[in-house]
Amino acid sequence: GFGYWPGAVEPTPWATAYATHLLIEASEAGFPVAPERIDAALSWLDSDVEGSGKAPTPGAAAEEAYLYYVLAYGKHPKKARIGALLRALPDRADLDGALREARYLLMAALYLSGDRRYEADLKRPDLSPIEMDRSHGWTFYSDLRFRGLALSVFTDLFGRDPAAEPLADLVARQVARSESRYYTTQELAWALSGLGRRVEVGAVDFDPPVLKVDGRIVPPSREDPRTKERSWAVARASEAKSVVLEIPRIEGGRLWLVQSSEGVRRDEPFTYxxxxxxxxxxxxxxxxxxxxxxxxxxxxxxxxxxxxxxxxxxxxxxxxxxxxxxxxxxxxxxxxxxxxxxxxxxxxxxxxxxxxxxxxxxxxxxxxxxxxxxxxxxxxxxxxxxxxxxxxxxxxxxxxxxxxxxxxxxxxxxxxxxxxxxxx
Missing domain, CATH: 2.60.40.690 (Alpha-macroglobulin, receptor-binding domain)
Structure with a gap:
């Protein structure tokens, strides 16, 4: 398993589920991940949930839903326990956010296990307005995290089905409302993961891009000859009169630019x-x-x-x-x-x-x-x-x-x- 802090000697269930989920996705995306490491993490998670001994209650569902989703995603499904937790959730529309998230993840875990009885429910994601509702416990729940995670899970199950477009719009509008520092790492990770899965496939072919700062060509700091993707790091870019990215030819789709900036603003006021x-x-x-x-x-x-x-x-x-x-x-x-x-x-x-x-x-x-x-x-x-x-x-x-x-x-x-x- 995986611990929460560097140097941890005891694994924690949620950290193990999160790390294992990302390792599986990285492996599926072609990154080199040792299969035995994923198997060991899934086995630890499997034994942990088997030995928890918790009764199937709404509280247990909120704590364990993501764990069972990751186990099902890693082909270690626990259909009986998932079904028991789903039955423990009240059958009403006004569930609080954490229980709505648990219900969606448990239904998705059953779907991955081969049980398709909730397919129609999964294709009707929650489109109510996103509230700034956050938990202070170890599930790291927030309403925005729930919607981003639901969008990511939906796309894993059904691809780019248009039924998720309203949810993608809802998440995108919420993220665009404020600077990233107003959101948690969980909110940003799952919102961007969910939105990224909705992005259409990139261009089939394109000429290598060229970056010019004040008319001067800046060599890339990293380039991938297989994909022609390039990255640049430009110091004090905000002081330049012009920053231009030129791509002479694009065929068969779109290209996507990811831009980030960091630094310290001059005379930035502190709020005390x-x-x-x-x-x-x-x-x-x-x-x-x-x-x-x-x-x-x-x-x-x-x-x-x-x-x-x-x-x-x-x-x-x-x-x-x-x-x-x-x-x-x-x-x-x-x-x-x-x-x-x-x-x-x-x-x-x-x-x-x-x-x-x-x-x-x-x-x-x-x-x-x-x-x-x-x-x-x-x-x-x-x-x-x-x-x-x-x-x-x-x-x-x-x-x-x-x-x-x-x-x-x-x-x-x-x-x-x-x-x-x-x-x-």
Whole structure:
């Protein structure tokens, strides 16, 4: 099986189903994937669902539907259990979104198992308006994810059947409403996967494309001689007067251009405060007393950073990410390397029992869950390793699968004095 976090020692059912699904699709698309790896993952998933022992309830259907769909997709169907879960779902039109998603996936799993009794229902996907309805649990449900996943599944079962065109239009309009940062990775992955499956087959033949930036030909960073596909990476493209892609000849269909941009906008304003979450940040000395950063630090000083995060909602929130970025003059004292201050003033009862932590050169990333109204603390040590004036970036937190829940606190300017400053 597959774990959720890097270095995980125990597989998780949902992560295993998701990774296995994509490995099967990659193999079918011609990418080199070891068949024994797929077989091992399917076998683990098979044994996990067999040993779950859960009664067939609506809650179990919501948790397990995707697992049974992937097993059926990988030719390991469990028809009896799928049927029992379908019968456990209330037979009414006003089911909540997670149960509607479960019903669709279970019907699709039966279809893949050779049972076609729900074919007509599968060809009538949910076309109601997409709501910003998101789950904070380990199924990563949202209404947009459901529609994108349903579109992807529909196309797997029935190809480019025109019955799915209204659903494709619905998903496309929803994705186009906002920038990608307002959507979760699950929403974007399945929405784009579903829409991508609807795209017609590309051109039969075409001349290799040529990219010109301000009239100058830019060589591709990658090209595939078999398909004539090319990729370019253009630094500071937004500053160019013209960026033109020329394709002299296209025969037998269309070509599709995928364009992405990344970078930092100049003078981009930060929004501070939060919605659903609250964080604070303090800098303390080795005795736990607040430091006055306005008075400056000295090269070599060790500083305790205290971050507090609060869940201000009435729900348990999973998959929270707390990120504290560092100025260039700070370096994290990594306890994993045998460094770091073990302060006796820290109350262990207040510390956040996190699920995963990344210690990087420029930031600390902490991931975990909070109960309704719960406040927890993260404390780590940094050392002043370079003298000068630096910008301390903001600290932020968010629910990774619900960007509407967030918090951010301001940064500031700090000064680190070197031992030579007294002589200047």
């Amino acid at each position: 405060g939060g919605q659903g979450l609250r964080i604070s940040r303090r800098y303390l000395d080795e005795d736990g007393e607040p430091l006055d950063l306005g008075a400056g630090l000295s090269l070599g000083d060790a500083v305790q950073v205290e971050l507090r995060i609060t869940n201000r909602t009435r729900d348990r929130l999973e998959n929270l990410a707390l990120v504290d970025r560092l100025p260039a003059g700070f370096e994290i004292e990594n306890p994993r390397l045998g460094r770091g201050m073990a302060a006796d003033w820290i109350d262990p009862e207040t510390l956040w029992s996190t699920e995963h932590m990344n210690l990087r050169d420029d930031r600390l990333e902490v991931f975990g869950a909070l109960e309704p109204g719960e406040t927890r603390t993260v404390i780590y040590t940094v050392r002043a390793t370079a003298a000068g004036r630096f910008t301390l970036p903001p600290a932020s937190a968010e629910a990774m699968y619900d960007p509407a829940l967030w918090a951010r606190v301001k940064g500031r300017q700090i000064e680190i004095a070197g031992p030579w400053d007294d002589y200047l």
